[in-house]
Amino acid sequence: MNIVEFFQQRAGSWISHRTSHHLIIKKAEDGTSEINLEMLSLPDPQVTELCLQYGFDPALALCGAKVTWDGSMAWDKDKVEDKHQGFTIFVPIADGDDLQQGKLLRHQGYAERAPVVGRYVMSPDDILSLITEYDTVYSEEKFWFPSPDLCLRAGLTTGLSNVASFCTETRKPTEQIIDQPDQTKDVAPVKHFSFLGG
Amino acid sequence: MNIVEFFQQRAGSWISHRTSHHLIIKKAEDGTSEINLEMLSLPDPQVTELCLQYGFDPALALCGAKVTWDGSMAWDKDKVEDKHQGFTIFVPIADGDDLQQGKLLRHQGYAERAPVVGRYVMSPDDILSLITEYDTVYSEEKFWFPSPDLCLRAGLTTGLSNVASFCTETRKPTEQIIDQPDQTKDVAPVKHFSFLGG
Secondary structure, three states: OOHHHHHHHHOEEEEEEEEEEEOOOOEEEEEEEEEEEEEEOOOOHHHHHHHHHOOOOHHHOOOEEEEEEEEEEHHHOOOHHHOEEEEEEEEEEEEOOEEEEEEEEEEEOOOOOOOOEEEEEEOOOOOEEEEEEEOOEEEEEEEEEEEOOEEEEEEEEEOOOOEEEEEEEEEOOOOOOOOOOOOOOOOOOOOOOOOOOO | OOHHHHHHHHOEEEEEEEEEEEOOOOEEEEEEEEEEEEEEOOOOHHHHHHHHHOOOOHHHOOOEEEEEEEEEEHHHOOOHHHOEEEEEEEEEEEEOOEEEEEEEEEEEOOOOOOOOEEEEEEOOOOOEEEEEEEOOEEEEEEEEEEEOOEEEEEEEEEOOOOEEEEEEEEEOOOOOOOOOOOOOOOOOOOOOOOOOOO
């Protein structure tokens, strides 16, 4: 799988269940988001603008993707101003002929302190790693698809704080609604099977 | 990094914070474990026995590791019989000359329905994938070290149930105790930075 195929696989609407592990304060936090990725047809004016902004020839854009999301974390409840909502345009540009790694240009739909150019690496076993540094913050996230309708994401952000996060993302059936009734009553815990302990 | 170097990096005592996402019932569960990995000096009688049990020449063992763990998940509280505690011996055997993938033999210190031979794959960017199938259960877990004293694990078990799990594991300082007082009061939430939405 190359980066374009990865984006194509990621296209669509997803329900994302995220858990963040705050390493310093040793606390977990849960949240739910709805995420949508739409592939843009090239040439696209937003992709062209983003490439030019970073000094790249728009013809180098492997593809363009628009990601929108809407969600909240547990700590944000009842705080309207903390609602996580927005969109981003992503454009991958390969390192020369090597499609498996390169730069990932990003444009966010709201003000940001500094423009961000991240790096992407596709491993031979179809794990996408996204690495970005801005100011004093370093972030690395890995994405993979155990099945076409399930995406797992896990990563670490270090800097002002150290937060490891994990998202289980399932493709959204057309009729699905985020807030489902609690169906956990009388359900027995499931034994965890793991190598290397735990 | 090859599989032996990975085990060496993993040697020592770790505090593991695990979150499980139960995909069908849409519920998260947290737990804490203490995990210890000790490299065995070859030849080791436990490694030899495990190789012979699976029909492999003990000389093919790349290394041997004994993993012990002790912990519990939230749902197990007050249930002595559900305490997660045990040990496992792991022995990787490469696919011929290719050290980056092969079989992972496993012996558990308690009764198991069927013997388990898993597969390991080391990716070029040092992500270890462990895959195992037993009965109708399929499990795949990925491990990587963002830093020498931090290991992230994420994976999926499918079969009777579908459970995605994520562990943040920090190397244990000598004096650390699992049950620390809650230090989260008055700590502000941390903004999550992520590519591809969320």
